[in-house]
Amino acid sequence: MHVFVLTGAGISAESGLGTFRDxxxxxxxxxxxxxxxxxxxxxxxxxxxxxxxxxxRNLLGAAPNAAHHALARLEKGLADQGGGVFLCTQNIDDLHERAGSRHVHHMHGELLKSLCSRCGARARCETELSILDACPSCGRDNSLRPDVVWFGEMPYGMEEIEAALEASEMFVAVGTSGSVYPAAGYVELARSFGMETCEINLEPSDNAYVFDRKFYGPASETLPVFVDEILKG
Known part of the structure; x- marks a missing residue:
């Protein structure tokens, strides 16, 4: 089985990272x-x-929770069965990677990376950024910004995301508000491809009515149980 998983701020809330629209x-x-x-x-x-x-600083002091670990287990388990997971996250944290997920698509960028507004180079960044910092690639100062997608900017890898959706058999949204587009529209696209859709959330999202199956409660409790169900077939 090939599963498309979309995660939002709710999956990292139990790790102490704030949500946005709650x-x-x-x-x-x-x-x-x-x-x-x-x-x-x-x-x-x-x-x-x-x-x-x-x-x-808050992110560097946080740790992945049981929901992040469950998705890493799903990735490995489905790969062992000849399937796979496309993990698309709206989150700019790296908790999925720290939990063991090896293939994560950050559609809104990554907080622990810098982006040069002059040459477009990206670099790992775990320290504070300032206007005095020079780009490690082009050497220009006053050019580095967080490598995150801001309002008015295009999310990363839209074509890759849509191709992965079309190639999947199940769509799962975890910890999403259902109000941020284009991500909120992926469930409708998944349904147009004829796949089963599942929502795992603390409470119903804005577009909960679209999903076939719904599981509500803390992601650290509901997601491991859901993963067990998928892996057992």
């Missing part, structure tokens, strides 16, 4: 238009760097 989420405390757009970075790079430096 009550008390990150965007209820900060204005995304002042911190997560190319225009905001051009207008006030210091504030944007401060925001993402804090998030980077």
């Amino acid at each position: 009550k008390g989420g990150i965007w209820s405390k900060f204005d995304p238009m002042k911190l997560a757009t190319p225009e905001a970075f051009a207008a006030n790079p210091l504030a944007v760097h401060d925001f993402y430096n804090l998030r980077r």
Whole structure:
């Protein structure tokens, strides 16, 4: 079996990383238009760097939870059976990788990478970024930004995502709000391909009505049980 898994902020919430659109989420405390757009970075790079430096420190102090480990187990288990997992995450953290998932598509980029706005080079970044940093590739200063997809920018690898969806037999969304596009539209695309769709969430998402099967509760509890079911066939 080939399974397409889409994960959102909810899967990392139990690891201490904040969600965005829930009550008390990150965007209820900060204005995304002042911190997560190319225009905001051009207008006030210091504030944007401060925001993402804090998030980077929080991420480095976090650890994957049982839900992340369950998806790594699913990837290995299906590969052993001749199938596979396409793990597409909206999250910019690296908790899937730290849990053991080997193939993760970060459609919204990665917090622990920098992106040069001059030459386009990407580099691992576990330290704080500032306007004084020079790009390790081209040497220009005042050019590095977090390698994350901001509002108004195109998610990474859209064609790869749609091809993986078409090649899958089951679509599973974990910890997603169902309100962020284009990701929120993938369940409809999956249904158009005739595959079974499943939602695993703390509570119903905005598009929960579209899914065939629904499992509600903490992802660290519901997802391992779901993975066991899939691997047993």
